[in-house]
Amino acid sequence: MEHTAADIRFSDVSVTYPNGYTGLKTIDLNIPAGEMVGIVGLSGAGKSTLIRTINGLVPITSGSITVGAHQLNGRGGAQLRGKDLRELRSNVGMVFQSFNLAKRTTVLNNVLMGRLYHTSAWRILLGAWKNDDVELAMSALERVEIVPKAYEKASSLSGGQQQRVAIARTLAQRPQVILADEPVASLDPPTSHVVMRDLQRINADLGITVMVNLHFLDLARRYSDRLIGLRSGEVVFDGAGADADESVFENIYGRSLTAEDVLDGQAVL
Amino acid sequence: MSTSLSSPTQHRHERPTKPKLGAKYAAATAVLLIITIWAGIGVQVDLPAIAANWRNATTNIVQLLQPDYGFFPKTIPALLETLQMAVIATVISSALSLPLAFLASRATNPRPKLLAAVRFLMNMIRSVPDILFASILVAVVGVGALSGIMALVLFNISIIVKLVSESLDGEDAGAQEAALAAGASWPKANRAAMLPQILPSFASQVLYTFELNIRASTVIGLVGAGGLGILIDNVRSFFRYHELSLIILEILVLVLVLEALSAWLRKKLV
Numbered sequence: 001m002e003h004t005a006a007d008i009r010f011s012d013v014s015v016t017y018p019n020g021y022t023g024l025k026t027i028d029l030n031i032p033a034g035e036m037v038g039i040v041g042l043s044g045a046g047k048s049t050l051i052r053t054i055n056g057l058v059p060i061t062s063g064s065i066t067v068g069a070h071q072l073n074g075r076g077g078a079q080l081r082g083k084d085l086r087e088l089r090s091n092v093g094m095v096f097q098s099f100n101l102a103k104r105t106t107v108l109n110n111v112l113m114g115r116l117y118h119t120s121a122w123r124i125l126l127g128a129w130k131n132d133d134v135e136l137a138m139s140a141l142e143r144v145e146i147v148p149k150a151y152e153k154a155s156s157l158s159g160g161q162q163q164r165v166a167i168a169r170t171l172a173q174r175p176q177v178i179l180a181d182e183p184v185a186s187l188d189p190p191t192s193h194v195v196m197r198d199l200q201r202i203n204a205d206l207g208i209t210v211m212v213n214l215h216f217l218d219l220a221r222r223y224s225d226r227l228i229g230l231r232s233g234e235v236v237f238d239g240a241g242a243d244a245d246e247s248v249f250e251n252i253y254g255r256s257l258t259a260e261d262v263l264d265g266q267a268v269l
Numbered sequence: 270m271s272t273s274l275s276s277p278t279q280h281r282h283e284r285p286t287k288p289k290l291g292a293k294y295a296a297a298t299a300v301l302l303i304i305t306i307w308a309g310i311g312v313q314v315d316l317p318a319i320a321a322n323w324r325n326a327t328t329n330i331v332q333l334l335q336p337d338y339g340f341f342p343k344t345i346p347a348l349l350e351t352l353q354m355a356v357i358a359t360v361i362s363s364a365l366s367l368p369l370a371f372l373a374s375r376a377t378n379p380r381p382k383l384l385a386a387v388r389f390l391m392n393m394i395r396s397v398p399d400i401l402f403a404s405i406l407v408a409v410v411g412v413g414a415l416s417g418i419m420a421l422v423l424f425n426i427s428i429i430v431k432l433v434s435e436s437l438d439g440e441d442a443g444a445q446e447a448a449l450a451a452g453a454s455w456p457k458a459n460r461a462a463m464l465p466q467i468l469p470s471f472a473s474q475v476l477y478t479f480e481l482n483i484r485a486s487t488v489i490g491l492v493g494a495g496g497l498g499i500l501i502d503n504v505r506s507f508f509r510y511h512e513l514s515l516i517i518l519e520i521l522v523l524v525l526v527l528e529a530l531s532a533w534l535r536k537k538l539v
Contacts, residue, residue, distance in 0.1 A: 090452030
């Protein structure tokens, strides 16, 4: 599998939702290709919004975001839509908290959804996937060690396995970037580590930029090169995980660390 | 935990009182009663007339209880025609309904104007009784099975589209979101992510409409649209109730067999 990475640059990005709620406030970020970034913050701090602006799932209100050769603009700027938007999205994989698989079809069919952009409509209508794409999907499953289950129904897999299928689906896109929105929030601690290690390995082996929203601080510190702390839609920390001590977390969370903020159940880092 | 259960007198929290719904239930019952009486007066239910005239029915009922089994061979062609009409109408209408159902669901059609247009068309088709479709089509394409099939197709589409689009509305759209996020267009995302999710419910609706078609095809036959209906109309107009009763018996058996078959199939599907 050949993957190329892309820089992501946020310039003065703000998001205001139609109900007046401010999702992001004047964000400036530069994420070089190949970085593994953890994003932490309270729920409502804008983690999900930040991640979803990158593939255009949440439109930005002002400023601009460049992802490789593509640019997303705020209101008034040139809007990325139709084929151009789909091309950007085909380069950006996304992993969701609730796995988002089609549970009644096979694991393989789910992974092949990563090839929808590159497959003609009639092939999709008839379910006649190209052999190359099937092989690509199989090798993606191999990377997350689920290949023997390729022809099983997605619903028959455990939560951790379903999330790894979802990761394989993004790999089948041959993406430049993988966005993961709370990928382990529905999983138990041991499974969380397995999924995080998968993402880490993908970042290290394939050089794909990975941006992960995480609720648990210890997971974020352990698995990312760089940590971004959000509070009320603003970046309040941006640096190496090792530099993020308890005072930094107090600044991000507005309170001191508790056992509920770490996966392993103790209020220490 | 166990101590608080064994000493019920020491409550840590005040127990809430059960809300009183008596007045609300009484009001609802009164309203229902008033509506029923109003409806009864409106359609002029004449109980004394029923009591006086019930004997008129007895002669017919006695004849209907004695089916003329010798008539069976003569009903076979019409019986088969009813079955064939139902099969063809079901196949054609399921093929047409599937894309329409995706256009008629908020979950799979992102264009509000197209959505409204398709839903309006479906509501219009559904509000026309099947027998009216049949009589219009008999006038246009002539007496026989073809007009019957066309009427059944229209009738079926309105049902399948309604039920399948509703199950699309209720379906988890997570996989579709993932497909769109991976750069798929809406039609591709719907085909790959939503279709597999609703196939069992679609198949179940198709089987149900097939059952309905057997019943409906006998009714629309009354206006000349082919099948057993034409035969029913014939024997009824000559007051041959022994033969009519055999036809009804045949329909009953057919419907029961198909119902059992489709119940079994549907169980396999889910």
